[in-house]
Amino acid sequence: DAGVIQSPRHEVTEMGQEVTLRCKPISGHNSLFWYRQTMMRGLELLIYFNNNVPIDDSGMPEDRFSAKMPNASFSTLKIQPSEPRDSAVYFCASSLTGDRVGYTFGSGTRLTVV
């Protein structure tokens, strides 16, 4: 298994532009999580899906952020418009509900908004 695949690995964009981060979870996993990591706030859970349905999006900072999971093998996190304070590493993770072996994380996307 290739693990959780995130793309791109790095993204540099200008303030005001739309940014889309992508994630492919491990095949068979039915839970998917988006986290944001910053020096100031650590690892924050943004949103998570179970069986492609958003369960808790209370961590999404504001309306500029949106996430979708159109099928079991793909999810996106979109920021529109982006701002410099959105600069962070964004992680996607997946797991199998009920299987408490821990999440498998992707390699993260480092986003820089200038």
Add this chain to the structure above:
Amino acid sequence: AQTVTQSQPEMSVQEAETVTLSCTYDTSESNYYLFWYKQPPSRQMILVIRQEAYKQQNATENRFSVNFQKAAKSFSLKISDSQLGDTAMYFCALVRWDNDMRFGAGTRLTVKP
């Protein structure tokens, strides 16, 4: 609400020695799991060890072991025979029944030669 607290922002240890990283947590759930993740400079999050709350026996994975004190809500990580490759950020995490994982702020561990 769930909280995970790591009170040691940074620690260092000499190679081959033992170090213990602290973690306390708070949850109203009776069924939950605890984890330690390692994040080296590559930024990949790597699962180190996990503990089921209903098990009294402390988990062990090679040089890594935990001291789980359920009543005190404490979950410390002990690294024996520290190696240079253990240099990383270490995160303590709590997962409750509905699969929502929360992390502590992390402890930066440096292993010195």
